[in-house]
Amino acid sequence: DVKVTQSSRYLVKRTGEKVFLECVQDMDHENMFWYRQDPGLGLRLIYFSYDVKMKEKGDIPEGYSVSREKKERFSLILESASTNQTSMYLCATLGGYGYTFGSGTRLTVV
Amino acid sequence: SQKIEQNSEALNIQEGKTATLTCNYTNYSPAYLQWYRQDPGRGPVFLLLIRENEKEKRKERLKVTFDTTLKQSLFHITASQPADSATYLCALVYGGSQGNLIFGKGTKLSVKP
Numbered sequence: 001d002v003k004v005t006q007s008s009r010y011l012v013k014r015t016g017e018k019v020f021l022e023c024v025q026d027m028d029h030e031n032m033f034w035y036r037q038d039p040g041l042g043l044r045l046i047y048f049s050y051d052v053k054m055k056e057k058g059d060i061p062e063g064y065s066v067s068r069e070k071k072e073r074f075s076l077i078l079e080s081a082s083t084n085q086t087s088m089y090l091c092a093t094l095g096g097y098g099y100t101f102g103s104g105t106r107l108t109v110v
Numbered sequence: 111s112q113k114i115e116q117n118s119e120a121l122n123i124q125e126g127k128t129a130t131l132t133c134n135y136t137n138y139s140p141a142y143l144q145w146y147r148q149d150p151g152r153g154p155v156f157l158l159l160i161r162e163n164e165k166e167k168r169k170e171r172l173k174v175t176f177d178t179t180l181k182q183s184l185f186h187i188t189a190s191q192p193a194d195s196a197t198y199l200c201a202l203v204y205g206g207s208q209g210n211l212i213f214g215k216g217t218k219l220s221v222k223p
Contacts, residue, residue, distance in 0.1 A: 043154075092153070
């Protein structure tokens with residue numbers, strides 16, 4: 001089975017901090033994605049990557065950046081965390097037909 | 111813009127009955143549509159994919175239909191069990207063959223014993 005591992009289940013950060021969310025996959029999938037999930041808004045795409053060092057903006061990229069230096073690792077960066085970035089963050093890969101999601105990181109910005 | 115809607119936020123049914131969840135979409139003709147299950151505090155888990163040229167797909171107690179004329183997919187769980195209680199998300203692909211998913215907001219299914 002494909003495994004997508006997100007480094008932290010829960011994080012609490014202060015406003016203005018730079019935050020790194022890490023995602024690692026153990027298959028050779030090229031496509032990786034970062035979503036955030038909020039009640040009433042569902043899943044929204046932040047950024048995605050089709051290959052190493054490639055990145056594309058999703059629907060809500062503002063306030064975020066990403067890094068893909070190695071195929072298996074896709075990092076989401078909050079340059080200066082704000083309270084409206086409190087959310088559940090989900091990483092996913094695409095291989096075959098369906099997406100495989102990580103367990104998520106619940107980030108709280110105080 | 112593409113829009114995908116799941117008709118109800120919550121659905122409560124009795125154990126043993128068939129649960130039917132609805133997903134409607136507008137402004138797009140997706141090549142395929144996917145269904146996911148999500149448990150509280152976890153990421154979605156892929157269940158089934160159905161292509162535009164497929165009318166129906168089955169997997170154990172799950173059945174998905176796809177009506178491109180109505181722009182609708184139905185997701186059925188037969189002989190439902192309390193363990194089926196979860197949020198179910200539909201998703202369609204846009205933006206090409208390696209396109210991204212747009213998700214519905216989900217329907218929370220509760221199966222009562």
